[in-house]
Amino acid sequence: MMDAYTEAVVIRLGIAILLALGYWITAATGKFSFGHAAFMSIGAYTASILTVKFDWSLETSMLVSGLTAAVAGAFIGWIALRLTILYLAIITFAFAEIVKILLDSWDYAGGASGLFGMRGTTPQLLAICIGVVIVYLFFLTRSRKGLSYEAIREDEQAARACGLGVTRISVEAFAVSAAITGVAGALSAHETLIITPAQFGAPQSLLIILFVVLGGVQYFWGAIVGAVVLTMLPIWFDFLEEYYQITYGLLFVALMILRPQGIVGSGTERRFTMRALARLSPKRGKADGDG
């Protein structure tokens, strides 16, 4: 049996990995959301209300929370994914703030003081979730769809020109990403014991982005590396005490200068070729179709 501390660290690590993998799916299409904490809170509140107020099992609630987050993700994706990176960032960010404000004034869910009484997250449950996601990603990255994600990330214009349904593919990726994030939120809520809207603010969204950017978007296991490093850093660097934040900030500055592509990944040399893109084109003859 693990002691309480080891178990807590393992669960925290597991949730971070799940969040990172979820985010990687949308990052793989080159779409960076700055409000993924919103999907986490949607998942966390959905599951918590079901387990605390309706006595559902955590497993069932988790699935429902994934579904709810997916619906929200599809909606926001449909609105925002046609826009450029910065505007997508702002819309997703604003969405997260709006969700937070609404939860703050939702008395049924405890308003600003939040909900409590959730428990039940186990390392086993997390392991199963991560396992499922990794299997999904393993097949995704080897499929045509995985290739089209890469095509959109590397050159959206060209991908569009090849006849890829860029918007549909990105929205789908965004919804799946939101679903996984929602499940992670549900599991996190049942570990933290208490959830308040304030826990799902901008810093949480940023942390999720950092997992993936630090690890690198090229391979999904890069996201896992990022999640592990960023979760363990505060524990490893505990001795830094009040200099932790400064070190942390400087680390990012240095990293962006030295390895902007993340810890994992080959950097500026594009592995992706336009020939591979041509293979994706559903109607080869119409390569320069609707622009």
Added chain:
Amino acid sequence: MLIQQLVNGLLLGTTFALIALSFNLVVGALDRLNFALGETAMVSAICGALFMSQLDITFVLAFLAALAIGAVVAGITFLLSFRFVSAEYHTAPILSSLGVGLVITSLVTRVVGSDQRRVPSVLEGVRIEIGPLRIVGDQLIILSVAALMTVLLYGFLNRTPWGTAIRGVSDDPDMAGLLGVPVQRVILLTFVISGTLAGASGLLTGLSFHTVSPFTGFETTLTALMVIVLGGLGNITGGVVAALMIGVIETLTVAYLSATYRDLIVFLLVGITLVARPQGLFTRNTGVVGRV
């Protein structure tokens, strides 16, 4: 009371306008956002406030000091987060400048503590009454200094060779280089001016809110972001108009509805604008939208 509230809103808007100008200059020069500008404003304001209350120097000197600090911090941010960061990675300068912001906030709380600092009133007791309208000394200072800075900036951009060079680089950096404009130096200058404006905005905001806290940096960045998106990225005049608009909308929401809905309304407004008119309300050139 409505008129008084409108004036309150415009006053709030003028402080937003300065920080929006500050962000828009950088967007123009680099098609990038400097996410450490909010913290730059904060550190200038805290230093200005401390100079006034601890060293007992006059507002004018403290204000000039705040401008200088803002300029230096923004210059350093340029070197750390933009100059040597590969332009190929769009997220790199965002994360890097967020990192700089984190360091600034942390350093400030380390050095001067996490307490909020009082910004002493400048023209205490001065109160002008025009009919139902009441304007106090600090508000007068804020209004006139913000207006003066905006006019100076417009003058600089439109009437001097370096100002023209800044606008040229913002239009087409490669072409500006081919005309003999030292592009990197112009960009550094843009950051320095942008930092000066952030410093001014920080201290004037402090004067308007009576205190400054080390934890407001990121919030300032967010407000500015909403303003410049609404006004059209990189559009200097659009940013000013949007700032005044948001100032008035926020104030009226608080006065006649509830402060709880204030951010909600602003976010919805910006969200709807983005979806319906992605180039912002007053676009300068749609190219910027695609590039940022």
Added chain:
Amino acid sequence: MLKSGRHTLAPEQPAAALVSGTPTLQVRDLRAGYGRITGIDGISLTVSAGELVALLGANGAGKSTFLRAVSGMIKPWSGSVHLRGDDVTGQRSDRLVRAGMAHVPEGRRVLPTLTVEENLRLGAFARRGDGDVDADLDGVIARFEPLRERRNQKAGTLSGGEQQMLAIGRALMARPTILLLDEPSLGLSPRLVGEVFALIRDLASEGLTILLVEQNVKQGLGCADRGYLLSTGSVVMTGSAKELLADPAVVGSYLGARGRDA
């Protein structure tokens, strides 16, 4: 230097350069490209003072890559660029402008939100403090009359022809030793193309050293002293304009294929 009120273009040549015959621009074995794709593969070229040299070739032959590598917009991989005998290889564009090289890139690229006058003044940015800028401004406007009434209009609102005038006028504001022109006739109506080439001939006859990059071989050689023919990143033929125009190979593969290139 100014001849009786008329604006001149020929800059002062260092006496030594004239005597020893140092070329204004000398490029040796220049290689450059984008990413891993080679754009130009070892181009050598010389432009002497007062010459009008044309660099010709089809779309994708590497003409623009060559100019960009010479004028510091991209870093060359190897080879050297000498300007009046000084090594300027890989220097930033703004330094090159100060050294006397002005580059009018393809597509004119006027600065759209600046007024016509601001565009012109920015052309003399490197010469700030030099009292003659106002005089030169008047000179350029006198040369390009249609710009006079548009002086305070945003450059983005000008027509294609006017933008080309502005782009060339703006380059002249730097008082260049050598002017690099990239496809000045691109996208202009036939009548305007004729005007632009007449202007280039005028400039050359006033003594300005010019390197002209053209896709249209006939037009390009028509006004040049010498020409270089480029194909897939290398020089395939060089000689005086007359020789080239008379060469059956040129006539066969370039002039005959004119319809496809243009």
Added chain:
Amino acid sequence: MLFLTACGGDEEGGDGGDDQSDAGPYRLGLVHSSEGPFATNSATMRAGANYAVDLINADGGVNGRDIELVEVDARNDPQTLVTAIPQLVSEDEIFALLAPVDSAGCEIACAIAAELEVPALSAGAGRPGVLEPSRPWSFTMTAPDASNSIPVLEAIMEQESAGTAAIIVDEANATTQAQGDLYREVFDGSDVEVVSTVTFASGDSSFASQVTSMAAENPDVIALAAGPADAARIAVEIRSQGLESLLIGTGSLQAGGTDYINGAGDAAEGTLTAAQFNPDNPDEPAASLLAQAEEDNDLDAVSLNFAYAFDIVNLIATYLTDSGAAASPDTLEDDRQGLLDFLEDVEAYEGMSGDVTFAEDGTGDRPELYAVVENGQFVISEVGS
């Protein structure tokens, strides 16, 4: 081990009878936060706890054993608590926990500690319901605003014979929302008419709009349902717009008094608040403890979090002395339960912050005082004096 103890014995002899000196120190966990808006309060709490431990150890410790504080920096991040508390419990085997001073941190830390069946005490968390998820394992030294402030504020209303009042409140924050309800109850009970209620968002930008709205009604009293930092800025705006209403606050405004007075300056003068801690308490033994603490730590005045943390450490030490608990791995469970029973029933303990007792819900029972800002300081009086 034996040798070390012999050396330690030089300072002060063991306590005789119950000497357990070879059992190692008693360990207490302490969670502070070097980042975030409560960093200052947190540092004060940490200083108070360490001062108490130093005094006890210098005096020979408890049952011949030292007390050791195992400190963790949560950096104002709730996620850190999720691993930090289990680490304190299973790796460091702490006997009890000094929980964060801020309500948000306290709520999570106490809930996790309760899950692991470890007693937790906070030296500052006072938001209503903050202990609900973690009872009966948790306690806070602070009295909740509602029980403490209502009678005091009603007395103030009577004394000032106020007729009209305005309330400024952050409706999206649990703490300030509860303060708003509290004022409504006070005004209801004292026949004061509420002529204006305006809202703000904590950390808000400008208060010009809210104050303009209140000024239109020119109320006798303005009630501040806000954190001390926001309250300070509201006060300055009120005075700068020339409004002369009386400003009132709950006990938590006095608790965060430094922030309020530093932020508001002259505008704070005359503000009346309920209060639950008197740094100039004339009664013994508080008076001499406070005087000693001021001298030893070079303080102008002992602040609330300092005194509360000092008392928490001494309360635990008192229990350990009285019960002779070994708090060894075999007895830990019983001893922790023993501490809970002791805290539930504590009556006669007199500490730096006055008499310490806890209510049914684990919150502190505190005296009903009121404070007025005079010359940049809160001056404490008892109600009716």
